[in-house]
Structure formats: C-alpha cells, structure tokens
Amino acid sequence: MKRVIFFLWASLLNVPFLWGQEKEKAIEVFPSTPYYQYIVYENLVIFWAAIIGLLIIIRMKLKEIERVQKLGLEDEENMASHK
Amino acid sequence: MNCPRLKDWFGERYETAALKKFARGKVLPTHRYDLWYYTGGIILFLFALQFITGMLLALYYVPHAEFAHKSIIEIVTKLNMGWFFRSLHHWGAQLAILALFVHLFASLLLKSYRKPRELLWYSGFVLIGIAIFFGLSGYLLLWDERAFAAVRVATGGAGALPILGGFIKAFLRGGIDVTGETLTRFYAFHVAILPLMTILLMVLHVLLVQVHGMSVPLSLKDKTLPQEPFFPNVVYKDLAVWLVLLGIVVTLATLLPPEIGRKADPLAAPPEDIKPEWYFLFLFQTLKLFPGDIFGLNGETIAILLISLGILGLFILPLLDKKSSRGERSPLFTAIGICYLAYFLVMTLIGYLS
Amino acid sequence: MKLDYSLVTRRTFLNTLFGGWLLAFLAGSFLALFRFAFPTLGKEPDFVVLKPEDYDNIPVNSTKPFAWGGKLGLFFRKDEHTLVALKGVCTHMECNIVYRPEERKFYCPCHKGWFDENGKNIKGPPPKPLEFFDYYVEGEKLIVARKGVKVELPKA
Numbered sequence: 001m002k003r004v005i006f007f008l009w010a011s012l013l014n015v016p017f018l019w020g021q022e023k024e025k026a027i028e029v030f031p032s033t034p035y036y037q038y039i040v041y042e043n044l045v046i047f048w049a050a051i052i053g054l055l056i057i058i059r060m061k062l063k064e065i066e067r068v069q070k071l072g073l074e075d076e077e078n079m080a081s082h083k
Numbered sequence: 084m085n086c087p088r089l090k091d092w093f094g095e096r097y098e099t100a101a102l103k104k105f106a107r108g109k110v111l112p113t114h115r116y117d118l119w120y121y122t123g124g125i126i127l128f129l130f131a132l133q134f135i136t137g138m139l140l141a142l143y144y145v146p147h148a149e150f151a152h153k154s155i156i157e158i159v160t161k162l163n164m165g166w167f168f169r170s171l172h173h174w175g176a177q178l179a180i181l182a183l184f185v186h187l188f189a190s191l192l193l194k195s196y197r198k199p200r201e202l203l204w205y206s207g208f209v210l211i212g213i214a215i216f217f218g219l220s221g222y223l224l225l226w227d228e229r230a231f232a233a234v235r236v237a238t239g240g241a242g243a244l245p246i247l248g249g250f251i252k253a254f255l256r257g258g259i260d261v262t263g264e265t266l267t268r269f270y271a272f273h274v275a276i277l278p279l280m281t282i283l284l285m286v287l288h289v290l291l292v293q294v295h296g297m298s299v300p301l302s303l304k305d306k307t308l309p310q311e312p313f314f315p316n317v318v319y320k321d322l323a324v325w326l327v328l329l330g331i332v333v334t335l336a337t338l339l340p341p342e343i344g345r346k347a348d349p350l351a352a353p354p355e356d357i358k359p360e361w362y363f364l365f366l367f368q369t370l371k372l373f374p375g376d377i378f379g380l381n382g383e384t385i386a387i388l389l390i391s392l393g394i395l396g397l398f399i400l401p402l403l404d405k406k407s408s409r410g411e412r413s414p415l416f417t418a419i420g421i422c423y424l425a426y427f428l429v430m431t432l433i434g435y436l437s
Numbered sequence: 438m439k440l441d442y443s444l445v446t447r448r449t450f451l452n453t454l455f456g457g458w459l460l461a462f463l464a465g466s467f468l469a470l471f472r473f474a475f476p477t478l479g480k481e482p483d484f485v486v487l488k489p490e491d492y493d494n495i496p497v498n499s500t501k502p503f504a505w506g507g508k509l510g511l512f513f514r515k516d517e518h519t520l521v522a523l524k525g526v527c528t529h530m531e532c533n534i535v536y537r538p539e540e541r542k543f544y545c546p547c548h549k550g551w552f553d554e555n556g557k558n559i560k561g562p563p564p565k566p567l568e569f570f571d572y573y574v575e576g577e578k579l580i581v582a583r584k585g586v587k588v589e590l591p592k593a
Contacts, residue, residue: 040337041337044333044334044337044338047330047333048330048334050458050461050462050465051326051327051329051330051462053458054326054455054458054459054462055323055326055327057451057454057455057458058319058322058323058326058455059323060451060454061319061451061452061455062316062319062320064447064448064451065315065316065319066316069312069316135470139470139473139474142474162473163472163473164469164472164473165473167469167473168473
C-alpha cells in the first residue's frame with residue numbers, strides 16, 4: 001500500500017511535465033509568431049528540466065549502488081530483505 | 084527495477100542460467116581512457132533515434148520526383164510538430180555521423196583494431212560506409228536544388244573510379260543522369276536496403292564486442308585495472324549519456340531547424356557556391372588540390388585513386404600494424420593515425436571556410 | 438518530527454522515483470510522437486466552394502458529382518425546377534452511391550442498399566437517409582454547405 005502511495009506521489013511530480021507537453025498541440029506550423037515560439041521554448045525548458053531531473057536521480061542510484069557494492073554482496077542481500 | 088516475477092516466468096521456460104552468468108560477469112575496465120568506451124553506445128542510441136524519426140517521416144513522405152519536395156513542405160507546415168521531427172531527423176543524422184567519426188578515430192588511436200578484434204574493425208568500417216550512404220541517400224530525398232546538385236556531383240565523383248566507376252555510377256543513379264529513377268532508388272536504399280544491412284552488421288558488431296570484451300590501450304596493458312560491472316553501473320551511465328545527447332539533439336532541432344531550398348529542376352544550372360554535406364568536405368578539398376592534368380593523365384582520376392588507396396589502407400590497417408597485433412607499442416601507426424585524423428580535420432575545416 | 442524507522446527502503450524509494458520519472462518522460466515523448474503519427478487531416482469540411490458554371494446545365498433526372506472534402510457529393514436535378522445537393526455516401530458503410538434514373542432511386546452496390554429520390558432509405562442495410570446540403574450562389578462562387586452551418590469565407 002505504501003508503495004502504491006509512493007508511486008502515485010512520484011508520478012504526480014511529473015504532472016507539470018505532462019501538462020507542459022499538452023501545449024505542443026498548438027504548434028501546427030513552423031513557429032513564426034511569437035506566441036508559438038514562446039510555447040516551443042517553454043517546452044524546451046521543461047524538457048531539459050525533466051532530463052536534468054532524471055540525471056540527478058540516476059546519480060542518486062549510482063551512488064547508492066556503488067555504496068552497496070563497496071560493502072560486499074552479503075550485506076547487500078541483507079539490506080534488501082529488511083523491508 | 085528488478086522484476087523478479089518476470090525473470091522467474093522466463094526462467095521456468097528457458098535456460099537463463101548461462102545468460103545470467105554472462106550478464107553478471109560482464110565488466111568494463113576503468114582507466115583514464117575509459118570515456119571512449121561510450122562512443123559505441125552513443126552511435127547505437129543515435130541510430131535508434133534515426134530509425135524512429137525516419138519511420139515517422141516515412142508515414143508522410145512521397146518518394147516521387149513530382150511530389151517529394153511538396154510532401155516535405157506539407158510535413159513541415161501542416162502536420163503537428165512536423166517541422167520538429169524533420170529537424171530532429173536532420174540533426175540526429177549530423178550527430179550520428181559525427182559520433183561515427185569520433186568512434187572511428189578513437190578506435191584507431193587507441194588501437195582497438197589490433198588482434199584479436201580485427202573483425203570489429205572491418206565490420207565497423209563497412210558500417211561507416213553504409214552510414215555515409217545513408218546520409219547521401221537521405222539528403223537527395225529532399226529533392227531541392229542543393230540536394231540535387233550535391234548528388235549529381237557525388238555520383239559523378241564515384242564514376243571517376245577507373246574500371247568500376249561507370250558501373251557504380253549507373254547503379255547509383257539508376258540511369259545516365261540523376262532523375263526520378265535516382266530518387267526511387269535512393270529511397271529504396273534509405274528505408275529498406277541500408278537499414279537491413281545496418282541492423283545485420285550492427286548485431287554482428289555488438290555481438291563481437293560481447294565476445295571480446297572491451298579493449299584496453301597498449302600503454303595500460305600490464306596494469307591490473309579496477310573492473311566495473313556493466314549491469315547495472317554502466318547501464319545507468321550509458322543512460323545518462325544518452326539522455327544528455329537526446330537533450331542536445333532536441334535543442335539543436337528546436338533552435339536550428341534546417342531549411343528547404345527550391346524544388347530541383349534537372350535542366351537548371353546548379354545554385355551558386357554549392358558545397359556537399361560537411362562529412363564529404365574533406366574528399367572535396369582533396370579533389371580540388373589536384374590539377375586537371377598531371378603528365379597527361381586525368382587529375383580527377385588520380386585524385387580518386389589516391390583517396391581510394393588511402394581509405395583502403397585504413398581498412399586493412401590491422402593487417403599492416405604487425406607490432407600492435409603482437410601486443411607491442413606501435414608509435415609509427417599512432418603517428419599514421421594522427422596523420423589521418425589531422426588530414427580529415429584540416430581538410431574539412433578548409434572546405435568549410437572556403 | 439523524526440521517524441524512528443523509514444517508511445520504505447532506499448532501494449524502493451530510488452527505484453520508484455527513477456521508474457516513475459522515466460515513465461513520465463517516455464510517456465511525454467511518445468505522446469509527441471503519436472501526435473505526429475496520427476494526423477487530424479482529412480476531416481470533413483463544413484462547406485465547399487465551387488464554380489457555378491460547372492453545375493448549370495445538369496440534365497433532368499441525372500446527377501453531377503462534386504468534391505465534398507475527400508468524399509463524393511452529388512448535384513441532383515430531380516425535375517425541371519428542382520436542383521438539390523447531397524452527400525453521395527451510403528449511410529451504411531460509407532461506400533459511394535449511384536443514381537439509377539430508370540428507377541428514380543439511389544443505389545449502393547456494396548450491400549445492395551436503396552434510397553428513394555428524396556434520400557430516404559427504403560431497402561437494404563442503410564440505417565439512415567442520405568444527407569442533403571444547402572447551397573447558394575454568392576457573387577462568382579457556388580457555396581455548398583452542411584445544413585445549419587454558418588459559412589464564413591476567408592478573405593483570400
């Protein structure tokens with residue numbers, strides 16, 4: 001149950017990202033007007049924000065994996081089964 | 084990210100023990116040059132991107148001389164984010180070829196081609212040839228003035244090869260001159276023939292990498308280097324690199340979308356100051372170096388012959404570099420590699436600036 | 438407020454965060470892809486603009502086709518004083534219909550459906566009558582419009 005809540009919370013974090021994506025519907029033509037250009041740039045910023053977020057999370061994961069690997073295999077199994 | 088239930092499902096039906104053992108045992112050495120190991124994965128990712136964007140564009144592109152140009156304009160102006168996906172395909176191609184050259188010269192200078200990895204070098208060489216033909220065939224599909232003239236010159240240049248030249252030129256062009264037949268042919272290459280060849284060769288290439296493991300530069304041969312497991316460490320690092328790369332391609336595609344020239348007219352004069360795509364520039368500059376006539380022989384033919392010899396020499400480098408195949412340092416071939424790289428860079432630069 | 442124990446392990450937290458974020462990222466990217474792959478082109482128009490001269494001399498008890506977006510439209514001269522415009526598409530499975538002047542009926546060859554000269558479905562599978570359009574001439578243009586649609590011509 002807790003996992004479900006956690007997953008939902010983590011997914012909710014991405015609502016702004018998904019919502020930002022919806023705006024791309026407006027781009028039908030090669031952006032010529034400032035209005036559409038703004039939407040394109042905004043989406044680009046959101047895109048990069050998502051990528052950087054992912055990079056941060058990957059770094060967190062890597063740090064954790066390396067930490068556990070340094071400890072040795074037995075401890076890794078012990079820690080995983082703690083939940 | 085573990086999915087034990089999924090693994091069990093497979094384990095109950097297939098012999099996964101060997102695969103698991105291989106996956107757990109796959110390691111990469113860490114050393115000061117290990118960043119170059121990522122160049123291969125970068126190419127894989129960029130090609131996957133090209134396949135996806137290419138398939139999307141193929142849904143709307145019409146490969147007929149009469150409609151090709153118009154269909155691209157339709158894609159770019161009328162479809163949802165059409166301009167973006169075309170731009171993405173364009174920049175993905177540029178970066179893929181750039182990554183290919185980086186990978187080529189890295190393997191050359193780090194001497195990964197030496198024994199026992201010669202097949203990797205040969206298959207990789209063929210792959211780069213395929214990729215360049217991908218670039219050329221894709222470029223013509225635009226069917227605008229620039230593309231038309233560029234392909235005319237490129238296929239004409241291929242025709243200057245002695246003996247084989249005529250056949251190659253006719254085969255590529257689908258006739259005597261660049262026509263709608265050429266477009267049909269190049270489309271067949273670009274969306275069917277080349278992708279299939281690429282997939283087959285890439286599977287071979289990647290499989291060989293799994294068999295051989297990663298090559299370590301000769302200078303570090305005797306050191307015991309710390310090993311990093313591929314699953315999951317390097318997978319995450321690969322993913323991080325690919326994400327940054329995706330960001331770069333998307334940014335370039337958004338901020339610098341490529342233009343389309345006027346529709347090609349086979350009877351019109353080529354546009355002013357026409358230049359081929361940047362990855363052909365070094366060949367072009369080389370051609371320009373040679374005068375039209377050398378001691379009564381056709382200068383262009385001699386130039387093409389020399390270029391062919393140079394490329395052939397690069398291809399059979401593992402055969403020539405005996406020292407590195409014995410595991411000894413081979414400074415002569417390092418120098419040769421640097422010469423190749425320098426020539427490529429300088430000629431490309433001159434071609435670009437002139 | 439410091440908890441005595443963690444609600445989840447580091448592993449679960451990181452994996453969920455990573456998985457969730459990656460999923461959202463990929464979903465967003467593929468959404469963009471699908472928007473491109475599934476076009477919204479080819480919708481039926483609300484009205485079309487034709488040249489009046491083309492439809493002046495349709496013989497009595499016959500039809501003349503016109504383009505309704507990508508579909509078939511028919512001008513039908515019922516009798517000397519009546520000219521109607523209708524969509525020449527069967528209401529069953531959207532095959533094109535033909536006019537049979539001998540019988541004064543419209544016929545759909547796909548499943549042998551019949552409509553009378555007023556478009557009412559009289560035999561076979563078609564569930565609804567044919568759709569009729571309004572039309573009028575404005576200056577040099579013949580405008581055929583869906584019933585009830587307000588036509589606004591572009592300035593071009």
